[in-house]
Amino acid sequence: DEELERAAFLKIVRAMRDYASDAAREVHRWERNYERLPENHRALLSHHVAKHDDAYRCVKRNDDFFKEMLSSFTGDDVPPHLRVPPPGEMAHEPVAPSDAVKVLYVLKNLARDWSAEAADERLQSHGPILAELERRLKAVPGRPPPRVMVPGAGLGRLVLECARRGWESEGNEYSYYMLLTSSFILNHATKAEQFTIHPWMHTNNNHLSDANQLRGVKVPDVPACDAGVPPGCMGMCAGDFVEVYGAAENAGRWDAVATCFFIDTAHNVIEYLEIISRCLKPGAVWVNFGPLLYHWADADGYLSADEMSVEMSLEDVERVADAVGLDVVKKEMRESKYTGDKMSMCQTVYECAF
Amino acid sequence: DEELERAAFLKIVRAMRDYASDAAREVHRWERNYERLPENHRALLSHHVAKHDDAYRCVKRNDDFFKEMLSSFTGDDVPPHLRVPPPGEMAHEPVAPSDAVKVLYVLKNLARDWSAEAADERLQSHGPILAELERRLKAVPGRPPPRVMVPGAGLGRLVLECARRGWESEGNEYSYYMLLTSSFILNHATKAEQFTIHPWMHTNNNHLSDANQLRGVKVPDVPACDAGVPPGCMGMCAGDFVEVYGAAENAGRWDAVATCFFIDTAHNVIEYLEIISRCLKPGAVWVNFGPLLYHWADADGYLSADEMSVEMSLEDVERVADAVGLDVVKKEMRESKYTGDKMSMCQTVYECAF
Numbered sequence: 001d002e003e004l005e006r007a008a009f010l011k012i013v014r015a016m017r018d019y020a021s022d023a024a025r026e027v028h029r030w031e032r033n034y035e036r037l038p039e040n041h042r043a044l045l046s047h048h049v050a051k052h053d054d055a056y057r058c059v060k061r062n063d064d065f066f067k068e069m070l071s072s073f074t075g076d077d078v079p080p081h082l083r084v085p086p087p088g089e090m091a092h093e094p095v096a097p098s099d100a101v102k103v104l105y106v107l108k109n110l111a112r113d114w115s116a117e118a119a120d121e122r123l124q125s126h127g128p129i130l131a132e133l134e135r136r137l138k139a140v141p142g143r144p145p146p147r148v149m150v151p152g153a154g155l156g157r158l159v160l161e162c163a164r165r166g167w168e169s170e171g172n173e174y175s176y177y178m179l180l181t182s183s184f185i186l187n188h189a190t191k192a193e194q195f196t197i198h199p200w201m202h203t204n205n206n207h208l209s210d211a212n213q214l215r216g217v218k219v220p221d222v223p224a225c226d227a228g229v230p231p232g233c234m235g236m237c238a239g240d241f242v243e244v245y246g247a248a249e250n251a252g253r254w255d256a257v258a259t260c261f262f263i264d265t266a267h268n269v270i271e272y273l274e275i276i277s278r279c280l281k282p283g284a285v286w287v288n289f290g291p292l293l294y295h296w297a298d299a300d301g302y303l304s305a306d307e308m309s310v311e312m313s314l315e316d317v318e319r320v321a322d323a324v325g326l327d328v329v330k331k332e333m334r335e336s337k338y339t340g341d342k343m344s345m346c347q348t349v350y351e352c353a354f
Numbered sequence: 355d356e357e358l359e360r361a362a363f364l365k366i367v368r369a370m371r372d373y374a375s376d377a378a379r380e381v382h383r384w385e386r387n388y389e390r391l392p393e394n395h396r397a398l399l400s401h402h403v404a405k406h407d408d409a410y411r412c413v414k415r416n417d418d419f420f421k422e423m424l425s426s427f428t429g430d431d432v433p434p435h436l437r438v439p440p441p442g443e444m445a446h447e448p449v450a451p452s453d454a455v456k457v458l459y460v461l462k463n464l465a466r467d468w469s470a471e472a473a474d475e476r477l478q479s480h481g482p483i484l485a486e487l488e489r490r491l492k493a494v495p496g497r498p499p500p501r502v503m504v505p506g507a508g509l510g511r512l513v514l515e516c517a518r519r520g521w522e523s524e525g526n527e528y529s530y531y532m533l534l535t536s537s538f539i540l541n542h543a544t545k546a547e548q549f550t551i552h553p554w555m556h557t558n559n560n561h562l563s564d565a566n567q568l569r570g571v572k573v574p575d576v577p578a579c580d581a582g583v584p585p586g587c588m589g590m591c592a593g594d595f596v597e598v599y600g601a602a603e604n605a606g607r608w609d610a611v612a613t614c615f616f617i618d619t620a621h622n623v624i625e626y627l628e629i630i631s632r633c634l635k636p637g638a639v640w641v642n643f644g645p646l647l648y649h650w651a652d653a654d655g656y657l658s659a660d661e662m663s664v665e666m667s668l669e670d671v672e673r674v675a676d677a678v679g680l681d682v683v684k685k686e687m688r689e690s691k692y693t694g695d696k697m698s699m700c701q702t703v704y705e706c707a708f
Contacts, residue, residue, distance in 0.1 A: 011522050033664055041624045204665030206646050270395045292560050310387055310557030320398050
């Protein structure tokens with residue numbers, strides 16, 4: 001089991017190490033297509049020659065970011081199972097296209113969680129969650145601060161936002177792509193806009209201009225160390241949500257659970273709702289925001305196996321929530337973007353345990 | 355070449371004939387996942403047993419639609435290359451998942467182009483196109499009506515809307531999925547809401563309720579024969595846009611070209627713009643609406659071959675349009691849905707040849 005974990009970790013390290021060659025392959029394709037054009041068409045797009053060079057430079061800068069990130073996990077202070085081996089010590093295995101895509105997704109998530117330009121996008125989803133939590137969680141002097149759990153924490157921005165409001169916040173995340181990156185950005189970014197990445201360069205689709213496509217995005221807008229988080233108020237917990245929070249010691253331990261684009265990642269959303277309900281103290285609140293784009297619904301298709309996947313409508317989610325002891329006390333529908341993609345349905349459901 | 359065409363046609367007939375078994379496979383998956391649930395979870399979703407039965411009935415009704423449609427192409431009056439052979443005469447070959455998906459797309463497009471409930475969605479994209487054409491195309495008594503070309507006509511609704519405004523309208527379409535379906539709905543639907551289809555049932559994602567997911571959609575909202583189209587005002591032309599309209603006889607023949615979610619289907623969008631420019635009379639207008647989600651950009655990935663694909667930003671599209679003799683005279687950005695999916699960028703560009 002530990003060996004499998006380590007293999008999964010190394011697969012992700014490999015995908016991040018191979019980022020530059022995977023991304024450059026796409027720019028090669030642009031060049032190849034440019035070369036195939038008749039001469040009069042090439043003349044109309046002669047500025048694309050410079051665009052391709054710029055794109056290779058963007059790939060290089062993204063690659064520099066991944067290199068710096070991975071090198072921060074090489075020291076003796078890093079737990080052995082998370083230690084990144086030197087490139088020479090890793091067997092070379094090809095990176096699956098589905099893994100290469102996830103590396104690009106890391107860049108988009110960095111922009112979403114940690115850039116100034118995505119502040120509006122975060123306001124759409126984090127905004128209502130934080131506003132509702134602020135209404136319901138009151139710190140009482142002399143008592144420990146309210147405890148908030150954030151499953152599917154991704155790159156940790158929502159956890160930080162909870163912590164800077166004085167709540168003791170714990171993020172949970174399963175993906176090593178996210179865990180490595182959130183650990184790096186939370187612990188190794190010491191000044192604002194320390195890193196420049198180019199998350200939007202990898203496709204030619206739907207750009208207003210080449211400059212737009214190749215633009216650099218600076219992260220983080222605020223380094224975690226400057227965010228005014230009280231000491232000990234923020235933590236990230238690696239692992240599978242069901243395993244970690246299904247355990248008895250988490251029962252009745254939380255004043256709030258905040259799920260943002262999370263519940264549709266379940267194999268069995270009923271199990272998620274049961275665990276959330278069990279984790280909450282009496283009268284505690286679950287705040288949910290996100291679509292119902294069930295992650296495992298396509299397992300027959302692009303995913304590898306016929307994995308268990310229970311999918312249900314929003315009406316059913318509410319019915320099940322009620323049955324497992326979560327009362328729906330507030331419900332609104334709102335639109336929200338996520339890493340620039342629009343979702344076809346987004347909802348805010350505020351529910352409360354009794 | 356004719357043999358290849360016939361093979362392509364038969365492949366689509368086969369995909370439509372296999373619709374019921376392909377779609378039922380997805381409902382089987384729902385059942386399998388339901389059966390895997392622990393008993394207390396099944397109890398919470400006991401209404402899903404009836405949902406699965408309903409879903410099979412929806413598949414059956416969609417299948418009935420396809421059967422009726424295919425049977426309308428069996429008579430001696432059907433041109434031989436478009437004649438649908440009896441099932442027994444066709445070799446059984448497996449349908450590729452990418453073709454099975456296109457059959458579902460036909461159902462969604464029927465809802466988009468021909469249902470009352472999609473009127474709002476059509477208003478978002480057809481609306482600005484028709485409004486601009488109405489401003490620019492004036493019928494002059496005693497002269498032939500203005501001639502409008504609609505490339506990528508899909509299921510023909512925009513062509514019909516142009517024709518009912520008194521313009522002589524020609525749609526162009528390449529895909530046999532669309533050609534068979536548009537021919538059927540335009541020529542065989544004789545009364546409003548003659549057919550009921552269930553286009554939204556094939557995925558469990560993002561539904562407010564099961565009833566919503568399984569709902570029937572009635573088509574057409576208006577049968578073409580009742581739309582008040584003057585005789586001879588509307589035609590559909592099958593074939594590749596470049597081959598058909600690149601031909602000399604189309605030069606200077608059109609008063610307007612209306613492209614809606616079309617230009618990003620090009621292998622080489624420069625070629626499309628050149629042909630549009632050449633087809634227009636002096637002073638005639640090109641009205642464009644749609645994103646730049648280049649259809650062939652992923653050819654390295656899910657498409658079969660490394661097909662030519664030239665992709666450019668909106669800025670470049672405008673630059674190239676100008677270079678080939680199309681003046682940008684008006685430009686607006688608007689949001690629009692397409693078959694219920696939101697597109698990440700949509701633009702309206704009104705251009706005019708001189």
